[in-house]
Amino acid sequence: MTKKGYVALLLVGIGIALVIALFSPLASSKPDGLERVAEDKAFVDKGKDAPYEVIADYAFPWVDNEDAATILAGILGVLVVTALVLALGLGLRALSRRAAIAGTNLAGPAPPASAGGKTGPKER
Amino acid sequence: MAYISLPSPALPYPTPLHIPDGFLSGPVAGVGYALATVFVAIAVWRTNRSLGEKSVPLMGVAAAFIFAAQMMNFPVAGGTSGHVLGGTLTAILVGPWAAIIVMTSVVGVQGLMFQDGGLSALGFNVFNMGVITALVGYGVYYLAALFANGQRGWVLPTGVFVASWLTVMLAAFATSIELAASGTSPLHVVLPAMMGVHALIGIGEGLITAAAVTFVLATRPDLIEQPQRVAPQGGLS
Numbered sequence: 001m002t003k004k005g006y007v008a009l010l011l012v013g014i015g016i017a018l019v020i021a022l023f024s025p026l027a028s029s030k031p032d033g034l035e036r037v038a039e040d041k042a043f044v045d046k047g048k049d050a051p052y053e054v055i056a057d058y059a060f061p062w063v064d065n066e067d068a069a070t071i072l073a074g075i076l077g078v079l080v081v082t083a084l085v086l087a088l089g090l091g092l093r094a095l096s097r098r099a100a101i102a103g104t105n106l107a108g109p110a111p112p113a114s115a116g117g118k119t120g121p122k123e124r
Numbered sequence: 125m126a127y128i129s130l131p132s133p134a135l136p137y138p139t140p141l142h143i144p145d146g147f148l149s150g151p152v153a154g155v156g157y158a159l160a161t162v163f164v165a166i167a168v169w170r171t172n173r174s175l176g177e178k179s180v181p182l183m184g185v186a187a188a189f190i191f192a193a194q195m196m197n198f199p200v201a202g203g204t205s206g207h208v209l210g211g212t213l214t215a216i217l218v219g220p221w222a223a224i225i226v227m228t229s230v231v232g233v234q235g236l237m238f239q240d241g242g243l244s245a246l247g248f249n250v251f252n253m254g255v256i257t258a259l260v261g262y263g264v265y266y267l268a269a270l271f272a273n274g275q276r277g278w279v280l281p282t283g284v285f286v287a288s289w290l291t292v293m294l295a296a297f298a299t300s301i302e303l304a305a306s307g308t309s310p311l312h313v314v315l316p317a318m319m320g321v322h323a324l325i326g327i328g329e330g331l332i333t334a335a336a337v338t339f340v341l342a343t344r345p346d347l348i349e350q351p352q353r354v355a356p357q358g359g360l361s
Binding site: 001006009010012013017018020021023024026029032034036037038040041046047049050051053054055056057070073074077078081082084086088089090092093095096099 | 141142143144145146147168171172173174175176177178179180181182183184185186187188189190191192193195196197198199200202203204205206207222225226229230233234236237238239240242243296299303308309313314317318321322325344346347
């Protein structure tokens with residue numbers, strides 16, 4: 001795949017995620033699995049609020065419309081995690097390339113003698 | 125997550141397995157951080173020597189999709205909702221170790237920025253939803269792919285369904301043990317309840333993951349590595 005192909009793949013993927021984020025106000029607001037169990041089994045009161053809040057409950061602050069607040073939070077979250085993971089991925093990829101050049105990648109240093117298995121090592 | 129005073133019932137508050145602050149005791153939370161650290165370290169060690177070029181954009185796509193998908197709570201029976209975890213799907217796309225990096229990033233941003241999952245529980249939230257799902261989901265997918273052996277049909281999608289359903293159950297199982305060990309709820313109470321609810325949520329996870337994998341295989345089969353029995357060299361990517 002070409003560089004252009006990678007960028008196109010990325011844009012399509014982010015596009016799909018952003019479309020999903022647009023539909024996030026339609027998400028079920030019923031208590032989820034753990035919450036339901038915590039309520040039924042009477043330990044929900046042990047839960048504490050976070051010591052600080054940035055965008056709690058996926059509601060973008062300073063936006064009165066709940067649907068818009070949720071959509072904005074979703075879009076921001078998608079962009080933040082994507083940027084974070086791309087940065088990590090590019091860093092790990094750069095290290096992998098260096099390891100490949102140095103001949104220390106995982107496939108590299110296996111000595112042929114150790115690859116023989118039960119029949120014993122075969123010298124080549 | 126506001127467990128005590130919900131600001132508005134109309135807001136989605138996704139947390140099928142995101143443990144909030146207060147549910148885990150100090151020592152249990154510490155064990156969670158230790159486990160998460162160990163597995164993330166292994167993931168970094170594996171990926172910083174062998175990450176393929178194709179993996180970087182796929183990791184970004186997976187992160188974007190998983191974050192958005194985790195916001196979409198779907199209703200299950202009994203006035204309860206659930207959302208996908210996505211660890212199995214991510215691992216199928218980018219391999220188990222890169223998937224741990226992706227899932228840790230998603231769960232980390234959810235906890236630090238969106239207060240979805242407590243700070244003290246972040247270690248176990250990463251372990252339950254990122255590590256268990258990626259490793260077990262990939263393992264079962266790998267076996268299913270060997271069984272399907274490159275053939276089109278129902279074997280692979282069924283295997284993907286089973287893999288992702290199983291990861292939800294295991295994550296719920298782990299969460300129950302963590303809650304019981306913290307003295308939050310006795311195991312004989314919390315375990316059956318968690319397994320019952322998540323057996324249903326897992327069906328949603330399984331259907332969405334199988335559909336997503338089938339969609340990618342139909343449109344871009346080059347993006348998904350399918351281990352085969354006749355492959356010259358097998359092994360985890």
